[in-house]
Amino acid sequence: MIAVKNIRKSYGRLTVLNDISFDVSGGGIYAVLGPNGSGKTTFLKILLGMVIPDGGKVLFQGQDISRSHGYRTQIGYLPQIARFPDNLSVSEIIHMIADIRNQPSKPEPLIALFGLDKFMDKKLGNLSGGTRQKVNIVLTFMFDTPVIVLDEPTAGLDPVSLIKLKELINTAKSSGKIVLITSHIMSLVEELSDEIIFLLEGDIYFKGALSELKIKTGSNDLEHSIAAILEP
Amino acid sequence: MSTRAFMALFWLMAWIPGISTEITVCDECSISSIAVAVEEANAGDTIRVSAGHYTVENLGITKPMTLIGEPGAILDGANTSYVLRLLSDSITIAGFEITNSGRSYTKDYAAIYVYDSKMVQVIENTVHDSFFGILMEKATQSVIRGNKVMGTATREDQSGNGIHLWHCEEIEITNNEVFGMRDGIYLEFVDESRISRNYSHNNVRYGLHFMFSNHDTYTDNTFQHNGAGVAVMFSKWIRMERNRFEENWGTASYGLLLKEIYDGEVLDNTFTENTLGIFVDGSARVNYSHNNFLQNGWAVKVSGGCYANVFTGNNFIGNSFDISYNSRMNDNTFNGNFWSSYSGYDLDKNGMGDVPYRPVKLFSYIVNRTPETIVLLRSLFVDMINFSEKVSPAFTPDDLIDDSPSMKRFK
Amino acid sequence: MIKILKYSFSDLMRSRWSFIYLGFYLILGFVLLFLNNDLSKGIITLMNVIVVLTPMIGTIFGVMYFYNSREFTELLLAQPVKRSVIFLGQYLGISLSLSLSLIIGLGLPFLAYGIFRSGEIANFIMLLISGTCLTFIFVALSINIALFNSNKIKGFGYAILMWLFFAVIYDALILLSMIVFEDYPLDNYALVASFLNPIDLSRILILLKLDISALLGYTGALFQRFFGTSSGLLYSLLMLTCWVAIPVMLLLNRSRSKDF
Incomplete structure (x- = not known):
């Protein structure tokens, strides 16, 4: 479904991604991990066409994504920082994104799930960070897309909402979708992910199942495996 | 009276000598x-x-x-x-x-x-x-x-x-x-x-x-x-009243050119949209009162030896330049006129601005020297240098001021 | 694109700053007309104000909006929409909302004072056209600056510098160079120089209305042809359009290869 071929990207002299290639085919939850500045977000943004790679290409369903935008109807994206036009209300932004995407959407169950009903007429500028993140989640999950990209989805969420989010992710997985996720919360990753892509110094250090990583590093949990990678 | 009788009378009169x-x-x-x-x-x-x-x-x-x-x-x-x-x-x-x-x-x-x-x-x-x-x-x-x-x-x-x-x-x-x-x-x-x-x-x-x-x-x-508008030269004791000088456009075009005119009166005239409203060259003892200068390029340009001319009670409205001098010498008076570009105030309510008005702008001096600079007219930078010249005159006659600029347009 | 335009426009039209801007023009218009009670004098004063002010507001708004809506732009970029559409939509959203503030803010007072019943309607429309053009030009230029500078403070500084350059420094340089080279024929230079600065260009549109008598006093044949006929107006408007088109193209080009 998604094939990444020899992607390179550097910002000035800083090389962020150096010749990265991999395939993601079957449904499941893929966690993109790595230390700060390892290029996780850059990679996701390349996938979404927001960052233009210096070399290499990304194939989505066999099609090169450069200079194309239609494939993004297949992707739901949850950005790291949830900021919207201050003067629009919640219901307006939901309508707007649905309108811009021109796709069928089902925001109502999600709104109910996160208890956003009472915020629907509030301006986005007046919402707290957590509430905004909930709106962000609604915007991502309200479309029926085969691929979902989540960049730090838990930021600012309360535990109740976090549980609901996990349910959403698991539901997506069980309906055969591909979920790409980055997170600093290792317990979450451990709980959810089927496969891990570990980026280190611009390269894929490891790609495989969580159990394989544990075996490779000889640790019992993910947190320690990663610590073992970073401080050998 | 019948026609015949009228004709007879007519011919009779025609014969009388001395009657036309x-x-x-x-x-x-x-x-x-x-x-x-x-x-x-x-x-x-x-x-x-x-x-x-x-x-x-x-x-x-x-x-x-x-x-x-x-x-x-x-x-x-x-x-x-x-x-x-x-x-x-x-x-x-x-x-x-x-x-x-x-x-x-x-x-x-x-x-x-x-x-x-x-x-x-x-x-x-x-x-x-x-x-x-x-x-x-x-x-x-x-x-x-x-x-x-x-x-x-x-x-x-x-x-x-x-x-x-x-x-x-x-x-x-x-x-x-x-x-x-x-x-x-x-x-x-x-x-x-x-x-x-x-x-x-x-x-x-x-x-x-x-x-x-x-x-x-x-x-x-x-x-x-x-x-070329109107040219008046080498004449004395002339009066010009209530004339209109309009739309005389061109390089050497004047609403009114006064050359070597002495002891004249220029009253109640209206100068509208001329390249040069009045060009005064070598004239003396001419009174200019109650004239209207409307939207001329230069309302009044003074050149050469002009002495004891008096401008008073005139309206200067919307001219690109009100007064232009080609020297720093001034022997003419410009008191009690209305200047539309005057921005002073009248706190004592006597109808005259409390701050004197300086009708000669530095930029008019620059344009005299380098005519092409006219394209920069009304630019912010030009306003700035005009302002600085107003504060401390260096190139324009520093005694050329209207001490009592009128706050209201003269009817 | 219409959708993007619609949303960023409706967002901006509800922002406090749009109201302040609108209010400013309303007050300016009414105060000027109240003090002068004369449409034509009001227009003359406004022309001087607009040539300097609309570029400044356009510059500040353009940069501010671009930096503030960066995350929102990212959200849009993740949607199945072409990049050029997003940027063009946002650009038009800002420019249109600013222009609308200008047109309504000045339109209402002048309507109240009976602009349609006076002979000044053509001048007033010219005023609004040059104000609108300047808004479109300077919003485009400032977004370009923002696109090339990720650093907010730097971008803001450059944008203000750009405004200062076009509003003051450029004219100062032209004036100085003309005085230095006054022995040479300068009329082509003077005209070309003013064509290369949109503020000067709009100012010339104003000069054509207010100072035609003075402009025709200069000998140059080019001057005479340019200012003496309607071609001056025509070329100025044409050039203003170019001044909108070129930064917009640059903007779209830059947006295509920009990383977010």
């Missing part, structure tokens, strides 16, 4: 030529010319008489010479359409030529396609009224002047319209004359042009769209 006769000229009349009529007429007779096309070449009139053209009476000079020459006192020419005088580079052929006469009246004639329109030399106590002189000139050498006077005295030029000639009205050595309510427009050179003409009065005339 009227001779009628028309195609079917016993006299069908104007030359013959003029020849046969006695002094003081009236010749009435009916509608029709008459060829009149260089016809000299040497007796006092009255020629009246009825509507449609056309005198055609056949492009040879003068059309009419008035060489005696007390001649009246009225109501004719006169055309096709000769053209010459050596002689000033005119539709109506007056020489050495008194009490001549040229009234309500229409002149077109002629070299000069009405040309008077050495005439006195005469009237040029209600005539229309039309030309189609586009270059100076194509045409003479509309109304041209040389060495005349006590002439009244009123209600005439002149256009498409070289100069509309031209006066040289003309004294004690009144020029009023004329409309001189679209002439190639000057709408009004006079030199060496003293004690004349110009009132209620309109000079519009002339190539």
Whole structure:
């Protein structure tokens, strides 16, 4: 479904991604991990066409994504920082994104799930960070897309909402979708992910199942495996 | 009274010596030529010319008489010479359409030529396609009224002047319209004359042009769209009142050029949209009061030795430059005018601004030096340097200020 | 694109700053007309104000909006929409809302004072056209600056510098160079120089209305042809359009290869 071929990207002299290639085919939850500045977000943004790679290409369903935008109807994206036009209300932004995407959407169950009903007429500028993140989640999950990209989805969420989010992710997985996720919360990753892509110094250090990583590093949990990678 | 009795009385009166006769000229009349009529007429007779096309070449009139053209009476000079020459006192020419005088580079052929006469009246004639329109030399106590002189000139050498006077005295030029000639009205050595309510427009050179003409009065005339506006030179004791100078556009175009004018009065005139409202060059003791300067490029430009001129009670409104000087010397006064670009205040409510106004901008000095800089007019930077010059004058006359600028426009 | 335009426009039209801007023009218009009670004098004053102010507001708004809506832009970029559409939509959203503030803010006072019943309507429309053009030009230029500078403070500084350059420094340089080279024929130079600065260009549109008598006092044949006929107006408007088109193209081009 998604094939990444020899992607390179550097910002000035800083090389962020150096010749990265991999395939993601079957449904499941893929966690993109790595230390700060390892290029996780850059990679996701390349996938979404927001960052233009210096070399290499990304194939989505066999099609090169450069200079194309239609494939993004297949992707739901949850950005790291949830900021919207201050003067629009919640219901307006939901309508707007649905309108811009021109796709069928089902925001109502999600709104109910996160208890956003009472915020629907509030301006986005007046919402707290957590509430905004909930709106962000609604915007991502309200479309029926085969691929979902989540960049730090838990930021600012309360535990109740976090549980609901996990349910959403698991539901997506069980309906055969591909979920790409980055997170600093290792317990979450451990709980959810089927496969891990570990980026280190611009390269894929490891790609495989969580159990394989544990075996490779000889640790019992993910947190320690990663610590073992970073401080050998 | 029966018609027969009236005719009898008429003929009787005609026979009485000293009472003027009227001779009628028309195609079917016993006299069908104007030359013959003029020849046969006695002094003081009236010749009435009916509608029709008459060829009149260089016809000299040497007796006092009255020629009246009825509507449609056309005198055609056949492009040879003068059309009419008035060489005696007390001649009246009225109501004719006169055309096709000769053209010459050596002689000033005119539709109506007056020489050495008194009490001549040229009234309500229409002149077109002629070299000069009405040309008077050495005439006195005469009237040029209600005539229309039309030309189609586009270059100076194509045409003479509309109304041209040389060495005349006590002439009244009123209600005439002149256009498409070289100069509309031209006066040289003309004294004690009144020029009023004329409309001189679209002439190639000057709408009004006079030199060496003293004690004349110009009132209620309109000079519009002339190539070089109005030029007034080497004259004393002239009065110009309630005239309008409009839309005289061009490099060397003035609403009014005053060169070597002494002891004059320029009152209540309106200068609208001229490149130069008034260009004062070497003039002294002229009073300028209650004039309106509206949207001229330069309202007043002062050049050369100008002394003791007084500008007071004038309105300066919307001009690109109000006053322009080419030197730092100033001997003229500019007090009590209304300046639309004055931004001061009047706290003591006496109708006059509490801060003096400086009508000469630094930028006008720059434009004098480098004319192309005019494209920067009204730019923020220019406003800034003007302001700095206002605060501490370095290039413009520092004593040139209006101490009592009016807060209200004069009516 | 219409959708993007619609949303960023409706967002901006509800922002406090749009109201402040609108209010400013309303007050300016009414105060000027109240003090002068004369439409034509009001227009003359406004022309001087607008030539300097609309570029400044356009510059500040353009940069501010771009930096503030960066995350929102990212959200849009993740949607199945072409990049050029997003940027063009946002650009038009800002420019239109600013222009609308200008047009309504000045339109209402002048309507109240009977602009349609006076002979000044053509001048007033010219005023609004040049104000609108300047808004479109300077919003485009400032977004370009923002696109090339990720650093907010730097971008803001450059944008203000750009405004200062076009509003003051450029004219100062032109004036100085003209004085230095006054012995040479300068009329082509003067005209070309003013064509290369949109503020000067709009100023010339104003000069054509207010100072035609002075402009025709200069001898240059080019000047005479340019200012003496309607071609001056025509070329100025044409050039203003170019001044909108070129930064917009640059903006779209830059947006295509920009990383977010």
